[in-house]
Amino acid sequence: MVADDAFCPTCQIIQPPDLDRNFFQLLGMPVAFSLDARQLQSTYQALQKQFHPDRFVRRSATERRLSLEHVTRLNQACQVLSDPLARSEYLLASLAPAATGQGAPEAGDPDFLLEVMEQREALAAVELTDAGAAEQLAGLRHQAEERMAHILVTLTTLFASCAPGVGPEKYRQIAQVNHRLRYHRRFLEALDQAEEKMLAGEDD
Amino acid sequence: MDVLLDIAEPGQSLLPHDPRARSGRQRVVGIDLGTTFSLVAAIDLEGRPVCMPDADGRVALPSVVHYAQDGSVLVGHDAVMQALLQPQRTISSAKRLLGRGLAELSAGEGGGQTPLPLLDGEGGMVCIALAERVLSPVEVSAEILKSLKKRAEEALGAPLHGAVVTVPAYFDDAQRQATKDAARLAGLEVLRLVNEPTAAALAYGLDAFQESDGRQGLFAIYDLGGGTFDVSILRLDRGIFQVLATGGNSRLGGDDFDQRLVDHLLREAGIEKPGPHLLQACRQAAREAKERLSGSEEADVAVPLPDGSTLRRLIRRDQFETWITDLVQSTGLVCRRAMKDAGVTAAALQGVVLVGGSTRIPLVRRFVAQLFQREPLCDLDPDRVVALGAAHQADLLAGNDATELLLLDVTPLSLGLETMGELVEKIIPRNTPIPAARAQDFTTFKDGQTAMAIHVLQGERELVSQCRSLARFELRGIPPMVAGAARIRVSFRVDADGLLTVSAREETTLVEQSVVVKPSYGLSDGQIEQMLRDALVHGAEDLRLRLLNEARVEAERVLGAVGAALQQDGELLDGAERAQVEAATLRLWEAARGEDHEMIGRVMTQLDKETAFFAQRRMDRSIRAAMTGRHIADFS
Numbered sequence: 001m002v003a004d005d006a007f008c009p010t011c012q013i014i015q016p017p018d019l020d021r022n023f024f025q026l027l028g029m030p031v032a033f034s035l036d037a038r039q040l041q042s043t044y045q046a047l048q049k050q051f052h053p054d055r056f057v058r059r060s061a062t063e064r065r066l067s068l069e070h071v072t073r074l075n076q077a078c079q080v081l082s083d084p085l086a087r088s089e090y091l092l093a094s095l096a097p098a099a100t101g102q103g104a105p106e107a108g109d110p111d112f113l114l115e116v117m118e119q120r121e122a123l124a125a126v127e128l129t130d131a132g133a134a135e136q137l138a139g140l141r142h143q144a145e146e147r148m149a150h151i152l153v154t155l156t157t158l159f160a161s162c163a164p165g166v167g168p169e170k171y172r173q174i175a176q177v178n179h180r181l182r183y184h185r186r187f188l189e190a191l192d193q194a195e196e197k198m199l200a201g202e203d204d
Numbered sequence: 205m206d207v208l209l210d211i212a213e214p215g216q217s218l219l220p221h222d223p224r225a226r227s228g229r230q231r232v233v234g235i236d237l238g239t240t241f242s243l244v245a246a247i248d249l250e251g252r253p254v255c256m257p258d259a260d261g262r263v264a265l266p267s268v269v270h271y272a273q274d275g276s277v278l279v280g281h282d283a284v285m286q287a288l289l290q291p292q293r294t295i296s297s298a299k300r301l302l303g304r305g306l307a308e309l310s311a312g313e314g315g316g317q318t319p320l321p322l323l324d325g326e327g328g329m330v331c332i333a334l335a336e337r338v339l340s341p342v343e344v345s346a347e348i349l350k351s352l353k354k355r356a357e358e359a360l361g362a363p364l365h366g367a368v369v370t371v372p373a374y375f376d377d378a379q380r381q382a383t384k385d386a387a388r389l390a391g392l393e394v395l396r397l398v399n400e401p402t403a404a405a406l407a408y409g410l411d412a413f414q415e416s417d418g419r420q421g422l423f424a425i426y427d428l429g430g431g432t433f434d435v436s437i438l439r440l441d442r443g444i445f446q447v448l449a450t451g452g453n454s455r456l457g458g459d460d461f462d463q464r465l466v467d468h469l470l471r472e473a474g475i476e477k478p479g480p481h482l483l484q485a486c487r488q489a490a491r492e493a494k495e496r497l498s499g500s501e502e503a504d505v506a507v508p509l510p511d512g513s514t515l516r517r518l519i520r521r522d523q524f525e526t527w528i529t530d531l532v533q534s535t536g537l538v539c540r541r542a543m544k545d546a547g548v549t550a551a552a553l554q555g556v557v558l559v560g561g562s563t564r565i566p567l568v569r570r571f572v573a574q575l576f577q578r579e580p581l582c583d584l585d586p587d588r589v590v591a592l593g594a595a596h597q598a599d600l601l602a603g604n605d606a607t608e609l610l611l612l613d614v615t616p617l618s619l620g621l622e623t624m625g626e627l628v629e630k631i632i633p634r635n636t637p638i639p640a641a642r643a644q645d646f647t648t649f650k651d652g653q654t655a656m657a658i659h660v661l662q663g664e665r666e667l668v669s670q671c672r673s674l675a676r677f678e679l680r681g682i683p684p685m686v687a688g689a690a691r692i693r694v695s696f697r698v699d700a701d702g703l704l705t706v707s708a709r710e711e712t713t714l715v716e717q718s719v720v721v722k723p724s725y726g727l728s729d730g731q732i733e734q735m736l737r738d739a740l741v742h743g744a745e746d747l748r749l750r751l752l753n754e755a756r757v758e759a760e761r762v763l764g765a766v767g768a769a770l771q772q773d774g775e776l777l778d779g780a781e782r783a784q785v786e787a788a789t790l791r792l793w794e795a796a797r798g799e800d801h802e803m804i805g806r807v808m809t810q811l812d813k814e815t816a817f818f819a820q821r822r823m824d825r826s827i828r829a830a831m832t833g834r835h836i837a838d839f840s
Contacts, residue, residue: 199537
């Protein structure tokens, strides 16, 4: 088990979480962008079985509090690692904290800005009450998802080439790609809202 | 005593001469606190969950409370009898008012469920006005819980150690807190608040299905009760019930179907303003008709009118279905959204489980089958399944059940803060696994700003006015700085019961303010204590019994701990010392069988003194064990 030292070897009582451990270490995953989702899930489940507050209901208040802290952090770690964007941002922040703020499209990514604006305009043009609205929204979703999949491949390559001592330019590139991913994520959220409005219109 | 308790395994054997020693189980129950009726269940000797019946063999306790003129309180069937005679003293469906404000109720759905006048109570919470007293829905719910607690304690022959109480998955923070307050008021130790659909999944033993085919144990739980609707999408994997997404409407249920029937009856009879008696009679007739229409194609309704005549109607099932079809269909959007949040399609599901009495309605079943593209599972009684699952969960939490099942749940609604322009910034999005914590940094927008208002909201919409306000507080004492220089970190924490705490801190000076997000809408601790005191004034006997029960439970816990310590480390004592410890425990055991809670307390303190040397030796042993790198277990 990954976190054996979280219990006192003598009294078997739960100890405070080790906050120096990053989310990858917490979940026993290699510190890398590529990730085995199945392994993540199975480690997460095993740790939940050890630490979940339900296992400490009749223990002392301190033990209950510590269990809560462990699992709160575990949940957060799993959420960050499960989501490619959050994972990429988290990894970049740990590799090169200074690079995180860089690479905004407003500063030097005009082609991407144009692409985003076209997408937004296409979404705004969809008449939600039209018969073909669902199909148009699905088309936009498909397009956005393809672009995101493409970005994920780029990110994997970029992170894989980040050997120790790599220059700041590489990290700036990653920061830029993260920004693109974030834009697409927001666009998908806008699509969700449009779909919701459309469905609500159908049901009422 | 602390030392003894810490070393002893919890829940281990009681002393050998205690007749309960053989079982060694914690007395825990699951309670389904429902809108129309409530149930209590426990695990029987064969390890199966069963609902506990009342003296007349009925398991469902109508969630109806009658406050008689003489100050006495009737709960359940007796209160239902009174509902027709004295509607203005009888409260039903109080769950719909739990944790709600008057403004939001009169604003739309959910109102008009009780024929009694509603008032704005303390803390913005709605209250119910009876002839000579004003009651909060928390107090009414506490009466129901008390009645179930009494039933369980009579059946088990001793006070309860704790209970799991279920809540609709879609209950917000205010409603959860109000439920917990009600339990506290009823003198129940809440082991956990568990979401109703999750409890139902546990009752169905869905984990057993998981191995049967290639799909990864994905289930939808469709829960339509008397007053609330919930849907949860769960994944079952290696003994873990993981909720992927949940959704619902905490103001939609069978009550609304009844209301539609009532509206039609009154309209056809040309009655515009029915009095409370007539309304109550109509409602009861409507409910009965609705229930009959699930089994037959038509139902007779007869309601006595004030002028002495009788309103008679024959209602056909297809008529009833057209009256409620929009309500049923509105659950479809919620289900589709939950599936989307969970990232699953209807085809990927392994099954759909029906929970709640309203899923007996044939229209609901057809709708669910069509929506999820499969026939729903309904092997268990939909009225009992939540209570049965809650009993199972209580048993797991108490450590009575050695299986390693675990429930992992999520937040039903997004939690956020008000930002500039009356917008809500989400801090913890809906369907985040709990317990959860997130922090967000804010800054000051004016030079020299020394305070910052924090407004906590729950809901999915973008505007503050469209979300539920949970709490407001102010972070003061920020040292004057230029605009944008202060760094204010606002932290949200949601615990395993789904309850929120918010704190704010200025990071450069560490000025901190923290609130448990409770006093702004619910009952403050002071109010609850006042209510407890008020209740106790009405019955000094209650107080004595309560203290006695508490002392007995504590005594039992201590006896269990000493017994386990003797078993584990008995060889640390010589014959005389062992006899001394045993004599002290026997005295406590005797005292616990008596009726004097103060005596139990004194004997417990005495036992503590007389066994201090034993605790000390056990400590020494465990320290020696640590120094030689061996576990305590290695010595035995």
